Amino acid sequence: MAVRRVLLIENEEDKKILKSKSVRVKQFDKSLQALVQDMIDTMREQNGVGLAAPQIGVLRRVIVIETPPIEEARDDGSTVVVEPARLYVMVNPEITERSDERRPVQEGCLSLPGWYGDVPRHTWVSIKYQDLNGKEHRLKRVDGAPYRLGHIVQHEIDHIDGVLFTERIEDLTTLHNVNQEQPRRRRVGLLRRRAAEQPGS
Template identity: 40%
Template sequence: MAIRKIRQLGDEVLRKKSKKVTVFDEKLKELIEDMAETMKWANGVGLAAPQVGILKRVVVIDVGEGLIELVNPEIIAEEGEVVGVEGCLSIPGITGEVARPKKVKVRAQNSKGEFIELEGEDLLARALCHEIDHLDGILFIDRAQRIIEEDSEEG
């Protein structure tokens, strides 16, 4: 396992659409392990493969309930709406108020290629939407109703 470099706003890879994963091998498992380690190291709750420079449809999420690994995830149902503050490991120092579904249902595959479904509410729903957006080159600042820049003068 290794800590990978997190790409920052301005890196063109963050704006590209990721490709569907068709090969479920050791290389994919290594990517997922590295992403999980990188996310934990950076104190994040989610990380998408484009954020580490890989244009594959892979995300990892941990909102405090254990690691979730999703390959080729897609939102198949959503319910309600809630506005909340989001940040991103690729856009340090900026947060924004973003409207997201209160509840989502996601279909994906695991690292072995087996199909799974997952439901998420509140923070997990927000994280799922945020990370899946990354796979399509969409950043939270594109959806934000209001951007909040952290004051670097705070002490």
């Protein structure tokens, strides 16, 4: 398949697409499979943990998520993977239930490279979605811990609704550009490294 260009918020033409609401998928065919494979390839090439179809210019309600592995430190200083990375493909995803409690989570976005800010997210969500064959799946009270499925899915569903993470930030003083703060540090893999540093992940 192919790695696609990720649309950027700072580009006015791209932003028009990113701010548009996506349409439901009705045809579960080879073109959908090709789109999803391109999304997975693009997400991995960009070292992201999630990608929504609008981010590559396709206004369809499709998201892909790859949760980072959970590692634990051993006494000898080495680490062991206790939960491997897991790939999710969600077509027409919906949040059907959410916690009353929210907590701020530092978020970034492939469409705004280098920028991070604290976004209040629900501590758990229940999700309904379809797979590539149109079969419906439900996940109950999915953990919304930083960079876990319940957290990432809130960000990606916002994308298919035309909502950018910067619009969810309540305290704009938390928004910062790590590329300006650390100009010599490469951004590649930064989001995954930050995820690994989060408590409980």
